[in-house]
Amino acid sequence: xxxxxxxxxxxxxxxxxxxxxxxxxxxxxxxxxxxxxxxxxxxxxxxxxxxxxxxxxxxxxxxxxxxxxxxxxxxxxxxxxxxxxxxxxxxxxxxxxxxxxxxxxxxxxxxxxxxxxxxxxxxxxxxxxxxxxxxxxxxxxxxxxxxxxxxxxxxxxxxxxxxxxxxxxxxxxxxxxxxxxxxxxxxxxxxxxxxxxxxxxxxxxxxxxxxxxxxxxxxxxxxxxxxxxxxxxxxxxxxxxxxxxxxxxxxxxxxxxxxxxxxxxxxxxxxxxxxxxxxxxxxxxxxxxxxxxxxxxxxxxxxxxxxxxxxxxxxxxxxxxxxxxxxxx
Amino acid sequence: xxxxxxxxxxxxxxxxxxxxxxxxxxxxxxxxxxxxxxxxxxxxxxxxxxxxxxxxxxxxxxxxxxxxxxxxxxxxxxxxxxxxxxxxxxxxxxxxxxxxxxxxxxxxxxxxxxxxxxxxxxxxxxxxxxxxxxxxxxx
Numbered sequence: 400x401x402x403x404x405x406x407x408x409x410x411x412x413x414x415x416x417x418x419x420x421x422x423x424x425x426x427x428x429x430x431x432x433x434x435x436x437x438x439x440x441x442x443x444x445x446x447x448x449x450x451x452x453x454x455x456x457x458x459x460x461x462x463x464x465x466x467x468x469x470x471x472x473x474x475x476x477x478x479x480x481x482x483x484x485x486x487x488x489x490x491x492x493x494x495x496x497x498x499x500x501x502x503x504x505x506x507x508x509x510x511x512x513x514x515x516x517x518x519x520x521x522x523x524x525x526x527x528x529x530x531x532x533x534x535x536x537x538x539x540x541x542x543x544x545x546x547x548x549x550x551x552x553x554x555x556x557x558x559x560x561x562x563x564x565x566x567x568x569x570x571x572x573x574x575x576x577x578x579x580x581x582x583x584x585x586x587x588x589x590x591x592x593x594x595x596x597x598x599x600x601x602x603x604x605x606x607x608x609x610x611x612x613x614x615x616x617x618x619x620x621x622x623x624x625x626x627x628x629x630x631x632x633x634x635x636x637x638x639x640x641x642x643x644x645x646x647x648x649x650x651x652x653x654x655x656x657x658x659x660x661x662x663x664x665x666x667x668x669x670x671x672x673x674x675x676x677x678x679x680x681x682x683x684x685x686x687x688x689x690x691x692x693x694x695x696x697x698x699x700x701x702x703x704x705x706x707x708x709x710x711x712x713x714x715x716x717x718x719x720x721x722x723x724x725x726x727x728x
Numbered sequence: 729x730x731x732x733x734x735x736x737x738x739x740x741x742x743x744x745x746x747x748x749x750x751x752x753x754x755x756x757x758x759x760x761x762x763x764x765x766x767x768x769x770x771x772x773x774x775x776x777x778x779x780x781x782x783x784x785x786x787x788x789x790x791x792x793x794x795x796x797x798x799x800x801x802x803x804x805x806x807x808x809x810x811x812x813x814x815x816x817x818x819x820x821x822x823x824x825x826x827x828x829x830x831x832x833x834x835x836x837x838x839x840x841x842x843x844x845x846x847x848x849x850x851x852x853x854x855x856x857x858x859x860x861x862x863x864x865x866x867x
Binding site: 475486487488489505506507508509566567568569570571574575710713714717718721 | 800801802803804807819822824825826827828829830831
């Protein structure tokens with residue numbers, strides 16, 4: 400078990416998401432940086448989709464009520480276990496009673512905004528509709544369907560890995576699979592159904608200008624600020640299904656990127672869709688930072704997913720090799 | 729199945745004979761061998777002079793082949809700057825093997841004296857990576 404010591408709100412239990420429930424009007428939820436979650440689980444010998452604690456507000460503190468191996472992935476938050484520094488993207492053994500403190504995200508060579516506290520065995524809350532992710536809008540899943548509060552305790556599942564096989568790490572994919580334009584983090588976008596309904600100048604601006612992530616950005620969606628996007632003629636649409644990654648343009652012309660807690664339908668015109676392989680990059684982009692969009696196509700989007708898959712497979716292979724070597728000594 | 733070290737050396741020599749490798753060094757825990765080409769023959773090279781056992785410093789060594797890192801890839805500063813006081817087992821550097829990072833740990837309580845390999849340089853098994861001055865007092 401771990402106990403939440405921080406009063407800071409907005410930390411939630413997340414796994415890789417609740418897929419297949421859109422037909423009942425249930426959005427996907429899940430980690431804003433699924434790659435960090437999967438990598439943390441790989442470090443600990445968990446299934447890639449084991450549930451973890453997503454932390455977007457710092458400092459954040461937890462106490463281990465039992466011995467447990469853990470890894471903090473995502474943003475480098477200068478973690479400390481009692482007084483000992485803990486490296487980012489590193490699996491470490493905690494003993495019962497120890498306190499883990501996550502500090503502010505560090506600049507360093509890459510700045511993220513969310514950290515994942517992954518535990519050997521995973522956070523063992525009840526799965527709902529096949530997922531342990533917190534569904535904030537529906538108030539179910541995760542821990543009591545809500546963000547974590549001070550004093551909450553989370554049960555830990557049974558670990559499959561050998562308990563002593565800790566003390567190694569992974570090079571974060573932000574460094575191994577970098578994507579930038581003019582020094583800004585970038586994400587690839589597929590033009591969507593209403594793309595051609597926007598003026599040529601607006602389409603050009605969308606690809607060539609930086610977009611600021613405003614303070615009105617959260618797990619539901621990122622509201623961006625930039626040169627307003629102008630439709631050639633007024634667009635009136637009925638509500639239709641949408642998924643995380645869809646970029647909607649409300650009448651003001653400032654786009655909204657739907658994120659993990661997006662509702663399953665919407666009525667604004669769709670300019671494009673951030674490809675699934677790049678959603679984690681956006682999920683880690685801090686509020687106030689700027690991002691760039693890169694036009695892509697279906698084949699390249701599928702290839703990007705395959706590249707992400709290869710990175711995870713290789714990480715798993717190297718970690719398993721490390722475990723088997725240590726076990727043999 | 730090989731049943732003795734001399735059989736293994738002969739086998740290695742035969743393999744080397746069929747290549748254009750000039751010199752082969754193998755190191756493992758407590759063992760090392762160096763084979764080199766002399767004319768058309770493969771011979772066992774004489775042992776390198778042993779390191780001075782009286783040296784006042786000790787070193788953290790590479791437990792694997794890899795790329796030696798002074799800094800974590802996400803960070804701008806070294807894990808253990810020269811002059812840092814460390815405890816036995818404390819991480820003083822990293823070895824990168826593809827996406828994997830392994831710890832390079834101090835073999836003793838002491839002070840980091842010098843980095844013996846550049847950040848980003850490739851280390852072989854057993855390469856001395858970080859020189860340390862052990863604490864004189866026993867704790």
